[in-house]
Amino acid sequence: MSLRDRLLQPQGPLRGALFDELLRTRFGACELQPGDRIGAWRIVRELGRGGMGLVCLAERDDGEFDQRVALKLLPDAATAPDSEALFRRERQFLAGLSHPNIARLVDGGHTDDGHLWFAMEYVEGLPVDRHACAHALDERARVTLLLPALEAVEFAHARLLIHRDIKPGNVLVDARGQARLLDFGIAGLAQDSDPAAAFTPDFASPEQRGRRAVGTASDVWQLGRLLDAVLRAGDAAPPSRDLQAIVATAMRERPERRYPTVVALKNELLRYLQRRPVRARGGGPAYRLRRLAQRHPYGTAGTALSALALLALAAAFALQSAAEQRRLLQARDETAAINRFLSEDILGASDPFEGDGDKRPIAAQLEDGVQRAQARFRGHPAVAGRVVLALGKSLLARGRYDAAEDAAERAAALLASDADAHSAADAQLLRATVDMYRGRPLRAQRRLERLQASFPYRAGADSPLEWHIQVARGWNAMLRSRFGECVAIYTALLAHPGAIGEGDLGDAYNSLSLCQVAVGAATQGLRSGERAERLAAAANGPRSGNAAIARIRIAVALSALGRHHEATARFRDEVDALIGLLGENHGTTATYMDHLGLLYLCAGDNEAAVEWTGRGLRARQRVFGPQHPWTIGVQAQYAVALLRSGRIDAARGIVAEVERMQDAVDEPGSQVAMHRGLGEWYLREGRIDASIRHYRAARELASRPGMQYRWNLHAIDAGLGLAASRAGRSAQARQAYLRYDQSGIYDNRCDGGLRAEADADRLSYPRRD
Known part of the structure; x- marks a missing residue:
């Protein structure tokens, strides 16, 4: 042990009064x-x-x-x-x-x-070594106790994350006797900013102490060190030769000579527990036969028949051993490729000590990673497919829709022949999700129907894939303006959630809230939004993007209940938070900026409506393009905001653009927004026939089952009644106002707009019972 390490030991000189004073x-x-x-x-x-x-x-x-x-x-x-x-x-x-x-x-x-x-x-329990002593665990029980910790590290390595600080104090045993891994990744963060304090000296791998590059092999070393500490804790007898060999292999000085993966180390410990030959021992035929006899004690009788059976078992073991060796070599090759990809293609690309360093945003580096992954994992298509799939999901979250779509296509091709059908289906689900984010709900629906047929939802499913397919189906129903279908999907799903985590549950309640408001059940939508916020805060923290979106759902429900000024204030705070997380050039923030503009219109704050609808429009133009249906629908809303704020000339130019591109709008929700905006424009311009034509088109679309509230059927009836009245068409006006009364369930009691005028005008058309 080096002098520096001895100084930093818990009992070392720097733990005295002087160092305590420095810490204070x-x-x-x-x-x-x-x-x-x-x-x-x-x-x-x-x-x-x-x-x-x-x-x-x-x-x-x-x-x-x-x-x-x-x-x-x-x-x-x-x-x-x-x-x-x-x-x-x-x-x-x-x-x-x-x-x-x-x-x-x-x-x-x-x-x-x-x-x-x-x-x-907070995990309340003892460090794993102290737990083993307190319960006087034998050698095999101590190995079994550590297996969950290895599985946790294995899970993290599969997601390209390294712990770097595995020690007994970071592995606690909870009240159920289950080992839990703590402080995952924090040492990695500390290493970036303070290399001298980035490890625990007595549990640091040789490359950490030598300030060399750290990969997954460092965690393998620390797991070997942890195993040794737990086996020797207290008055335990010296470990068996099998376990000594496993520890020695895991803790070899050179990373490439250790176990190639945590999986390989775990499998070696499982062989020990199963009384199979441990590869690290390198034992000969006699050692293997002893292990075989331990596994099959009744098969080792001294008769000739038993001897023949033993030889047959030995031959079978030799064949099995050869197959395991091939699998181990494949796992080693795959892990080495993953390590190189992580250290060179992703992390190394931005390392300032490797050339000039890549200072581009992480999303741009991830895009390059999709290209590099296939070259790096050539010969291992399943590994390449899973890596590309993970990169695609990260790109989608960052709003890189083109790159995410490309990654989904590549992952689907790479995983098409994989034995695990779930992986291939996960790639197809990502492809459908990209379609939804890009405003292609009909295309996404076809993909989701195929996935639903192959993976119907079961509450006890082995993987969360089936759950995620149902969540996507519900969200896509909302995008297709099928709000009733959306509510039905989420209600059925949440009735039998199975073993789903808080984050996934929060996502479902988040979307359910929006669809409940859309069908006129604003009070239920408010409750679902509040539940979504609690779940998202518990799973990801109260300042996470998911928690912010849940609070937006609460604001939407409050607006539907007529609490517009409270709703817009809440909504504004969360939109600011999302812009801080994602930036303005992101599909999610674009959506919520123009939605905030809509709430300001409803609250009668036309200047704020102009500002936020304009920002949302510009973001949609950048993200989706000027001719996307969603973009054109927001342009119509922007024209209304300009009109109500008195900027007639500016509004006239926007209206002209909407009319020029209206044939490109083939999505029902955007069509309703466009026709409703043009209807109000022509009403104010005095072109009543054109106004009636657009309001009728809006009403025909908005009266389809499930669409009513989102496009505010009540407000459309108000505009149509006013237009017919001003044209002198009394019968049509009376009929429109009758529908206006009947559509009161969808009235969000806006302070601005046509409602006050319609309420006054309809008094001239008394109802005929």
């Missing part, structure tokens, strides 16, 4: 006391501290629900220019790391004085 000086500016609040959390007590942070037990203190977390404060964040950006990126990665043996990231942010913090799921 470092943390003095951010000391936490019981009762202090950070975000939604109240500090209960300190759990621990070190050179990289202060950890406290905290409880939720906002009255929403009870929850305990381990809250960690990073005191140096305010002094490192790139820390916040790195922290946000790492938090986004951790938010998607959902595994039963990994403590979840719950929340995060920064204090008023700039210190970064995050809250992880």
Whole structure:
């Protein structure tokens, strides 16, 4: 052990009074006391501290629900220019790391004085080595205890994430006796900004101590070190020769000589537990026969028949061993390719020490990664397909629709012959989702129907694929203006959710809320939105994008209930948050910017409506193109905002563009928005026949089952009644106002627009019972 490592040991010289004073000086500016609040959390007590942070037990203190977390404060964040950006990126990665043996990231942010913090799921239990001692576990029980931790690391490696700080203190055993992995990825973040403090000396791999590149092999080394520490903890007898050989192989100095993957290490431990020959021993025929006899004690009698049976079993084992060796070599090759892809093509591309470094946005680097993945994994199409699929999902979330579509197509081709049908179907689901994001719901529907036929939903399904297909079907029904169908899909799905996590449940309630409001059930939509917000906050944190969108759903429901000014204030806050997360040139923020403009129109704030509808329109033009149906529908809304704010000449130019492109609009929802906007324009211009024509077209579309509220059938009837009245067509006006009364269920009680005029005018047309 080096001098530096001895100094940093828990009992080393730097743990004395002088170093304690240095720590107190470092943390003095951010000391936490019981009762202090950070975000939604109240500090209960300190759990621990070190050179990289202060950890406290905290409880939720906002009255929403009870929850305990381990809250960690990073005191140096305010002094490192790139820390916040790195922290946000790492938090986004951790938010998607959902595994039963990994403590979840719950929340995060920064204090008023700039210190970064995050809250992880609080696991109450002993470190794995102390648990083994306290329960006097034997050697085999200690190995079994560690297997869930290996599975957690395996899960993370499959998502190209490395732990870098595996030690007994980061593997706790909960009340159920299950090992849970903590602080996943935090050491990686610390290494980016503070290399000297990025590892625990006694559990650091040779490449960490030598400041060399760190890959998945480093986690394999640390798992070997963890296994050794647990096996030797307390008064345990020395480990068996099999386990000594496994530890020695995992902890070899050179990374390429260790187990090639965590899977290989786990399989070696399973062979030990199954009393099969351990490959690290390199034992000869006698060793293998002993293991065979241990597995089949009754087959080793001294008779000739038993001897022949034993030889037959040995021959069968030799064949099985050869097959396992081939699989191991394949896994080694695949893992080596993944390591090279991660370190060179993704992380290495932006390494300033490797040439000039790639300073492009991460999305651009991910796009290049799709191209590189196929070359990197040539000969391993299934691995290439899964990597490209993961990159495609990340590109879609970042609004790179062209690149996501290309990645989905490539992944589908690569996985077409894969034995795992779920992987190929997941690629097809991504392709359908890209169609939905790009405003192609009919094309997406055909893909979803094929997936539904092959993977019908079952609450006890082995994978979440079936659930995600149903969520996509519900969302696509909304995009096709089939709001009743949307409600039916989500209601049936949520009646039998199975073992689905909080994040997935939140997504479903999020979409259900919007569709419930769309069919006139605003109160139910409000409840679903509130439930979606609680689930999203618990799963991803209250400042996550999913939680922000859930709060937008709440605002939409409040607007439908007539609480426009409260709704627009709430909506505005969440749109600002989404712009901070995604930027304006993103399909999601474009949608919510023009929707905010619509709420301002409803609240009678026409200037704000012009601003936000205009921003949403410009974003849609950039993201979807000027001739996309969604873009044209928003142009019509923008014309109405300009008209109501008195900017007649500006509105006239926009109307001319809408009329020129109206034949390109083939999507029902956008058609309704276009006809309704043109109807109001021509009504104000005094061109009554044209106004009636457009209002009638809007009503014909909007009266289809399931579409009514979204396009506000009540307001369309108000405009049609006014236009017919001004044309002197009394019978038509009376009929329109009768429908106006009947469509009151869809009245969102807007302060602005035609409602007040219609209410006054219809008094001239009393109802005839």
